[in-house]
Amino acid sequence: MRVSFGKKPLIYPQPVLIIGTYNEDGSVNAMNAAWGGVGDDHQVFLCLSPEHKTVENILKRKAFTVQVATEDTAVPSDYVGIISGNNEKDKFKKSGLYAEKSQVVDAPVLTDYPISIECSLISYEKEHCHCFGEIQNVTVDDKVLTDKKIDVNKLKPLAFDIGNGAYLSFSRTFAKAFDIGKKLK
Secondary structure, three states, rough: OOOOOOOOOOOOOEEOOOEEEEOOOOOEEEEEOOOOEEOOEEEEEOOOOOOHHHHHHHHHOOEEEEEEHHHHHHHHHHHHHHHOOOOOOHHHHHHHOOEEEEEOOOOOEEOOOEEEEEEEHHHHHHEOEEEEEEEEEEEOOOHHHHHHHEEHHHHHHEEEEEEOOOOEEEOOOOOOOOHHHHHHH
């Protein structure tokens, strides 16, 4: 028997993404965004409410970075999600995270995260909270690579369980895409 949940965005898994920007004074800001993903071959999509300090920063600098949260970064990732940059001036410093300047866009690369996607702003639609960024560069820590490819078993990315308000870890590959379906042929 199926149970109706009504109109809810229950898509699993939701990646836990950490958005990096610079504040007006040049200090680093970070935000946890669980609603986002691929917008196109060269784009990322984020759903960001306009009241976030991060949105203000993106609109001013026209750039941001997207980091993939991991098991190892769960605590600071959650912290930057529950503390507002509008209320806590030293939010990034208190998170214990580190950053370096991107060589490509006017935004920080958060170095504790193994993957950083460096983006320039394409558009932001305040009414629907839609933010699109054009991917300018991606950097990956070689510690999460195997044979020059990202190894999810090393990356250990976090996902957000939207229905239960919890984090999930995905750190095991059990099959390659398209291999399982071959069994039905």
